[in-house]
Amino acid sequence: MNEYEKEEPASRRDFLCGAAQQAAGAAIILAFGEQLVAFSEAAAGETAATAEASAGVPYDPLKHRYLYLIDVAKCIGCGACVRACALENDVPDNHFRTWVERYMVSRTGEVTTDSPNGGKDGFEPLLTGQDITKAFFVPKLCNHCSQSPCVQLCPVGASYRSPDGLILVDEKRCIGCGYCVQACPYGSRFIHPETHTASKCTLCYHRITKGMLPACVQACPTGARRFGDTQRPGDEVTEIVASSPVRILKPEMNTEPNCYYLGLSQEVR
Amino acid sequence: MSHALTGYLFPNDVHILWSLMIVMYPYITGLVAGAFIVSSLYHVFGRTELRPVARLSMSASLAFLLVATLPLLFHLGHPERSLNIVITPHFTSAMAAFGLIYTLYLTLLVLEIWLVYRKDIILTASRSRGLKRWIFATMALGVYDISEEALRVDRRVITVLAALGIPAACILHGYVGFMFGSVKANYWWSTPLMPVIFLFSAVMSGMAMVIILYLILMRFANRPIDPDCVQSLARWLWLFVVMTVTMEMLEIVTLAYERNEEWVVIAPLLNTKLAFSFVVVQVVFGSLIPILLLGIVVLMQPFLTSPLRNTITFIASLILLIQVFAMRWNVVIGGQIFSKSLSGFRESYHPQLLEKEGILSAVLIFIVPFVFLALFNKFLPLYGDAPETKAATTEEG
Secondary structure, eight states: OOHHHHSOOOOHHHHHHHHHHHHHHHHHHHHHTHHHHHHHHHHHHHHHHHHHHHTTOOOOGGGOOEEEEEEGGGOOOOOHHHHHHHHHHTOOTTOOSEEEEEEEEETTOOEEEEOGGGGTTOOOOOOOSSOEEEEEEEEEEOOOOTTOHHHHHOTTSOEEEOTTSOEEEOTTTOOOOOHHHHHOTTOOOEEOTTTOSEEOOOSSHHHHTTTOOOHHHHHOSSSOEEEEETTSTTOHHHHHHHHSOEEOSOGGGOOOOSEEEESOOTTOO | OGGGGSSBOOGGGSSOOSOHHHHHHHHHHHHHHHHHHHHHHHHTTOOGGGHHHHHHHHHHHHHHHHHTTHHHHHHOSOGGGTTHHHHSOOTTOTTTHHHHHHHHHHHHHHHHHHHHHHHHHHHHHHHOOHHHHHHHHHHTTTOOOOOHHHHHHHHHHHHHHHHHHHHHHHHHHHHHHHHHHTOTTOTTTOOTHHHHHHHHHHHHHHHHHHHHHHHHHHHHHTOOOOHHHHHHHHHHHHHHHHHHHHHHHHHHHHHHHHOOHHHHHHHHIIIIITIIIIIIIIIIIIIIHHHHHHHHHHHTGGGSOHHHHHHHHHHHHHHHHHHHHHHHHHHHTHHHHBOTTSBOBOOOOOOOSSSTTSHHHHHHHHHHHHHHHHHHHHHSOOSSOOHHHHHHHHHHO
């Protein structure tokens, strides 16, 4: 007897439930189309790590090397990522582990940039009085650089690079000197007003080590934010970074970011 | 409407993180290094005309060194963990060198001062009674040999320590400059010239402080001012002002001429937010006027009376202390006024009087070294006319 034969035939109730789910699924696909594809792609990033977690295998940081991809064209500036991050990580008001910038470029090359409340509440329409020829949103976060200045110059080693490639802060060691905040070219660090230690994006380390996605990736309704793992065979994000014209922020700083941008315009710094 | 949005700051870049305390830190360390260089001009390079300020400058260096860490402690988010820098330093960090350099320099300085004052300590111990005798006997560390032979050994060791102290003082302050100069993310800080500029302006501020302390001390002690000593200090000071200002301007001129990406933020920074503290205070008032004043003192020496030269030197020194403070301010605060978005400026920073890192804290920290010096002077004279120093002069000179 093989294992399929062991299964009981599906009951009428199960059948109806399943049919209802499929119908609902079909309706959602019809309604949201491309967005859902992005959702399923994002969810695909979850599977391998989830499998590891659900199999009861302890998390091994040496078996992962994470990277992050932002598809600028897909970002609609809704701010769901910023809100999700703030909720998930208890980020204090007026400080940001991630934020979204809006760029509006006029025909004559004038650039108007803003990020009201880090884009947390979305963006109100804005009239610049200029002939705007392109406009886009750019999500930002810690770039988890391979050559990160913040780790290099932390005087007590409280900022460190984990084996799976993330830049993290040991809150119990940090003396709150703020040197790392000064050293980050991307403005992604701040001194937490309550703990008085350096704080920053951890890519939701508490989630990803359990096989979940970072909160911002999970919350993004358009798939503009994607999370990958170069150590996983067939990882789609790794494949896109390897084969598409991606860019990094401030390459002249030679910090080797692990956060890549698809379709990044040159006005972005 | 668009006006309000022309500048864009990264949302985490809204506040000035490094405050007045971080301005005070390089300012005080600079005084430490500068005052020490003055004492070394006498002890190592045999500038005998500086004998009257040899002890004063060394003691001043120690007095400022003892409070050098205070501004940092006021600033740290977790001052109770500050010793982590010393116990578990992260060696790729420029800041982690602090513990090592500070300890090395403090040891050198205390040892040198002890040797310079050893004879006075022993003589005072033998002349006094009770608690005073006990304190001085303790300070003598059980060595009471003040024979000519022993003092000669002392003098040799002093010269060696003072010679070692020069690179130590340079490293102590050069590394402070390096801490700023090596932050590549900050275009206003990142330049290899930064440690050198810091060092030269440190020597400048230390010399100015020694001149001011000497002239005030002599006035209060009702003692004659040695005109040759002040004249020599004025000459050295003039040299260092010219060199410092040259380098400070060289940096700006290069930035302006190269017109790289950094100039996009630095030009408006200098034109708006730093227009007063940089252009007016640091360059025009703080640099040009002292160069002229000290130039007069040095070049027109035969035509001016020594009290007049002393007065002009005193005024120039006071202005230079302001100049160096403005320079520290412009570096530390100026570097944080623009956002790393390179397209927006923060509000100007105005420290409050009573906040933890505010004006009152800064003033109190700055007063402490003078209290130390006054106390020091009560026990051991800061004037350099003790016989042993004269002997050292004869031998070295």
